[in-house]
Amino acid sequence: MSRLDTSPIPATDARGYVRRSVLLRMVPPGSYAGRPWVLLERSALVYRRSWLIIFSGFFEPLFYLLSFGSGLGKLVGGVHAPNGHPLTYAQYIAPALLASSAMNGAVADSTMNVFFKLKFAKLYDGMLASSLGVLDVALGEIGWAVSRGGLYSVGFVVVMLAMHLVLSPWALLLVPAALIVGFGFAAVGMAVTTYLRSWQDLQLVTLFTLPMFLFSGTFYGLSAYPLWLRFLVECLPLNHAVVLMRSLAVGDIHAGLLWHLAYFVGMAAIGLRITTRRLGTLLMT
Amino acid sequence: MIHAHALTKSFGGFTAVDAIDFAVARGESFGFLGPNGAGKSSTMRMIAAVSPVTAGTLRILGRDPAVDGPVIRSRLGVVPQQDNLDMELTVWENLYVYGRYFGIPRRALRPKIDELLDFAQLTERARDKVEPLSGGMKRRLTIARSLINDPEILLLDEPTTGLDPQARHVLWDRLYRLKHQGVTLVLTTHYMDEAEQLCDRLVVMDKGRIAAEGSPAELIARHASREVAELRFGVGQNEAMAARIADLAERSEVLADRVLLYVSDGEKAVRMVHERGLRPVSSLVRRASLEDVFLTLTGRSLVD
Amino acid sequence: MAAGDPSTAGEPSAAGEPPTAGDPPAGRSRTGLWVKTAPFVKPAGGGFRALLTYSVVADRRYLKVSLLSQLLAPIAYLLALGVGLGGVVNHNGGASNLGTGYLTFIAPALVAATAIQVGVGEATYPILHGGFKYQRTFFAMNATPLTSRQIAAWTVCWMTIKIAASATIYLVIVACFGGWRSIGALLCIPVATIGALALATPLAAYSATVRDEGSSFASIFRFVVTPMFLFSGTFYPISALPHWFRVLAWISPLWHATELSRWVALGPLRLSSDIGSLSPGLALVHLLCLVVPAVIGVRLTLWRFAVRLAE
Numbered sequence: 001m002s003r004l005d006t007s008p009i010p011a012t013d014a015r016g017y018v019r020r021s022v023l024l025r026m027v028p029p030g031s032y033a034g035r036p037w038v039l040l041e042r043s044a045l046v047y048r049r050s051w052l053i054i055f056s057g058f059f060e061p062l063f064y065l066l067s068f069g070s071g072l073g074k075l076v077g078g079v080h081a082p083n084g085h086p087l088t089y090a091q092y093i094a095p096a097l098l099a100s101s102a103m104n105g106a107v108a109d110s111t112m113n114v115f116f117k118l119k120f121a122k123l124y125d126g127m128l129a130s131s132l133g134v135l136d137v138a139l140g141e142i143g144w145a146v147s148r149g150g151l152y153s154v155g156f157v158v159v160m161l162a163m164h165l166v167l168s169p170w171a172l173l174l175v176p177a178a179l180i181v182g183f184g185f186a187a188v189g190m191a192v193t194t195y196l197r198s199w200q201d202l203q204l205v206t207l208f209t210l211p212m213f214l215f216s217g218t219f220y221g222l223s224a225y226p227l228w229l230r231f232l233v234e235c236l237p238l239n240h241a242v243v244l245m246r247s248l249a250v251g252d253i254h255a256g257l258l259w260h261l262a263y264f265v266g267m268a269a270i271g272l273r274i275t276t277r278r279l280g281t282l283l284m285t
Numbered sequence: 286m287i288h289a290h291a292l293t294k295s296f297g298g299f300t301a302v303d304a305i306d307f308a309v310a311r312g313e314s315f316g317f318l319g320p321n322g323a324g325k326s327s328t329m330r331m332i333a334a335v336s337p338v339t340a341g342t343l344r345i346l347g348r349d350p351a352v353d354g355p356v357i358r359s360r361l362g363v364v365p366q367q368d369n370l371d372m373e374l375t376v377w378e379n380l381y382v383y384g385r386y387f388g389i390p391r392r393a394l395r396p397k398i399d400e401l402l403d404f405a406q407l408t409e410r411a412r413d414k415v416e417p418l419s420g421g422m423k424r425r426l427t428i429a430r431s432l433i434n435d436p437e438i439l440l441l442d443e444p445t446t447g448l449d450p451q452a453r454h455v456l457w458d459r460l461y462r463l464k465h466q467g468v469t470l471v472l473t474t475h476y477m478d479e480a481e482q483l484c485d486r487l488v489v490m491d492k493g494r495i496a497a498e499g500s501p502a503e504l505i506a507r508h509a510s511r512e513v514a515e516l517r518f519g520v521g522q523n524e525a526m527a528a529r530i531a532d533l534a535e536r537s538e539v540l541a542d543r544v545l546l547y548v549s550d551g552e553k554a555v556r557m558v559h560e561r562g563l564r565p566v567s568s569l570v571r572r573a574s575l576e577d578v579f580l581t582l583t584g585r586s587l588v589d
Numbered sequence: 590m591a592a593g594d595p596s597t598a599g600e601p602s603a604a605g606e607p608p609t610a611g612d613p614p615a616g617r618s619r620t621g622l623w624v625k626t627a628p629f630v631k632p633a634g635g636g637f638r639a640l641l642t643y644s645v646v647a648d649r650r651y652l653k654v655s656l657l658s659q660l661l662a663p664i665a666y667l668l669a670l671g672v673g674l675g676g677v678v679n680h681n682g683g684a685s686n687l688g689t690g691y692l693t694f695i696a697p698a699l700v701a702a703t704a705i706q707v708g709v710g711e712a713t714y715p716i717l718h719g720g721f722k723y724q725r726t727f728f729a730m731n732a733t734p735l736t737s738r739q740i741a742a743w744t745v746c747w748m749t750i751k752i753a754a755s756a757t758i759y760l761v762i763v764a765c766f767g768g769w770r771s772i773g774a775l776l777c778i779p780v781a782t783i784g785a786l787a788l789a790t791p792l793a794a795y796s797a798t799v800r801d802e803g804s805s806f807a808s809i810f811r812f813v814v815t816p817m818f819l820f821s822g823t824f825y826p827i828s829a830l831p832h833w834f835r836v837l838a839w840i841s842p843l844w845h846a847t848e849l850s851r852w853v854a855l856g857p858l859r860l861s862s863d864i865g866s867l868s869p870g871l872a873l874v875h876l877l878c879l880v881v882p883a884v885i886g887v888r889l890t891l892w893r894f895a896v897r898l899a900e
Binding site: 053056057064066071072075078200207214219220 | 658662665668683804808811820830831
Binding site: 130 | 296333337352353354355358359365367369370371372373378383388434
């Protein structure tokens with residue numbers, strides 16, 4: 001064993017003091033060590049061996065695009081972008097599928113995997129026994145979910161470009177938009193997961209995401225819905241993402257898009273706050 | 286190193302730790318001995334700055350855990366009761382990732398990991414996944430992991446529970462070495478042999494309170510006699526027999542399957558029992574142990 | 590449908606000899622197929638009635654929760670694509686393309702798809718995790734006088750019952766939305782069930798063989814079930830896809846089940862678009878494409894259960 005370092009505060013100490021920045025003054029003392037990326041490092045190490053799982057998640061939205069894009073066009077007839085520009089059916093569903101793949105990529109990692117790590121592997125207990133804080137854990141895990149969703153999004157945008165499904169150079173903003181969407185979903189996903197108690201409860205997550213995927217204007221417009229249903233769907237997150245992505249893909253840039261982005265930034269902030277508080281309640285009482 | 290005064294922990298209406306006082310000096314090996322539910326783990330979690338203190342004061346390395354939690358934790362090593370090793374990573378990666386949690390730079394980690402693997406005798410298994418390792422190996426890995434940040438205090442919660450005897454001895458050996466290198470050990474256990482072997486000083490806890498304090502030898506000398514005679518009279522008879530021989534000893538206890546006589550000369554006591562015409566099915570004379578101390582203090586046995 | 594009934598004594602029976610469950614399965618089955626079957630062992634104990642009691646009691650709570658939750662996704666697809674997208678399709682004249690409303694067009698296919706989803710779900714995790722690896726229920730059963738053949742046969746039967754039940758419930762739900770136009774739609778239930786078994790029984794044999802599924806179950810869902818669901822003519826006539834997709838469809842049990850389902854549900858209506866009309870010969874071919882894998886799967890399952898339980 002090496003000679004013990006007996007200095008009062010060793011060089012490799014966690015910065016346990018609250019950082020002076022204004023934003024972080026809101027954070028309770030001791031909950032942020034400033035090292036969320038070490039969790040990303042851990043996840044990267046884990047997935048280095050099972051990259052196939054990550055790789056395969058990319059295919060599902062691609063299958064939907066290929067299947068519905070080629071087969072349903074004739075049956076569905078004319079479809080339009082939010083600004084009225086006519087589109088082929090493939091051009092219509094592609095940005096929406098991008099939105100839902102950002103959602104699914106983010107939710108998968110922030111719910112099932114987090115639940116397992118929290119309740120069974122007790123990994124976060126180990127992390128919090130070190131000098132990490134709950135905010136590090138929350139940011140790290142959400143950050144990984146976003147990275148995974150981001151990977152899928154980049155891949156999907158490449159496919160869209162290759163298949164001539166975008167109509168404007170503004171489409172390059174699809175990737176950062178997908179990251180923000182992913183962050184919102186991952187933060188809320190992880191917050192919800194901290195409240196789940198059993199494996200069966202996890203199905204509640206799918207109970208939310210699958211109907212959103214199917215009913216939020218991905219495959220057909222919302223004009224068919226009665227007014228109350230239309231209002232409800234437009235309040236839910238995925239529809240915001242779908243409209244945002246469609247507008248970007250077509251090049252319809254206007255200030256209204258910022259509202260959609262703000263929606264997801266709000267989701268992220270609320271989700272992060274709840275997650276941090278719940279982790280503290282669950283693991284540090 | 287650690288000072289606690291009137292330390293209390295309650296969960297809702299239930300008080301797990303009830304205003305206890307203790308102090309741990311640098312370099313000593315300190316133990317919390319007691320049955321399940323005594324409040325040992327709750328106390329350990331407070332010392333580890335993971336659980337907030339409900340009342341009283343607690344100072345670890347001179348700092349208050351409510352304010353300086355992460356700083357304190359960066360100087361502690363924690364070996365939890367149930368291994369929470371990362372099953373998805375290899376042995377080497379477990380140590381690496383844990384070191385990274387502390388913010389230790391990558392370059393500094395590599396030689397440290399090799400050293401720790403050698404200490405835990407796991408060098409050949411460095412590239413293996415954690416899941417197939419035996420219980421003893423996993424526990425050694427957990428201890429190695431807890432040392433990655435060169436802690437001043439090592440907290441061990443029931444370190445050898447669930448291990449076979451050989452694994453326990455290997456673990457004790459490792460802990461001795463650490464002690465000789467100057468690491469302060471704080472451990473909880475309900476095994477009296479572990480407490481006697483490893484601890485310089487002990488605190489006996491029961492139902493959230495401290496029942497006694499001192500070194501193992503002191504406790505035995507103070508609360509139990511020198512020797513104990515164990516007499517078994519057969520099913521259902523122990524109670525009756527005990528009444529007839531209780532006067533032979535300073536103290537006697539009736540357990541479910543035997544009668545204990547606390548005397549200074551066990552052989553003599555057994556002879557006197559026989560002289561009275563009573564025939565125990567079997568008899569045994571042994572030295573007093575911490576189990577007897579606990580029995581005297583609380584009226585119950587350590588392992589229920 | 591069920592697998593070889595242990596009560597038939599047609600095989601050269603080992604009656605009178607002690608059960609030889611420890612021996613490796615050997616020899617030819619009585620039908621002469623090259624596939625090995627478990628040696629026939631005279632059964633004792635409670636037999637099928639005991640297994641039925643077990644399944645009903647053990648799965649009672651599970652049936653309500655899990656079966657219904659397995660149906661939620663197909664119901665969502667029904668509403669979103671059948672009713673929602675269907676409204677758009679009908680509005681744009683797609684109905685004349687198809688010869689009938691969109692919902693009526695996809696309903697038979699959705700029943701078949703639901704049955705396959707449930708079948709694959711039942712053939713993977715409950716068998717490997719529940720039966721062999723974690724709860725080890727089959728080993729517990731095997732320690733009683735029940736034989737491995739009975740256990741395997743019953744597992745297939747119970748799986749069939751659950752698939753048929755979910756198909757029936759789904760049929761009823763679709764009926765509530767007006768998805769059926771002829772009484773022939775009731776035949777969708779057996780068609781969907783046999784379609785599901787064509788995939789589920791070989792999978793059950795696979796589940797009984799592997800120690801640790803790794804990521805194979807997830808891969809099966811992701812790379813077999815989902816593409817099959819999307820490219821087998823469920824939501825649009827398969828003629829809309831390029832030629833080689835249609836050739837590929839021949840290996841998809843869902844496509845055969847879909848064609849047959851549409852034949853029984855829409856065939857009698859004689860639609861203008863020719864959807865659902867198959868010549869009896871072609872229908873028989875589709876049926877065989879489902880029955881043959883199902884039967885082979887059953888024999889494989891019996892064999893693999895015997896091997897696994899003999900360890």
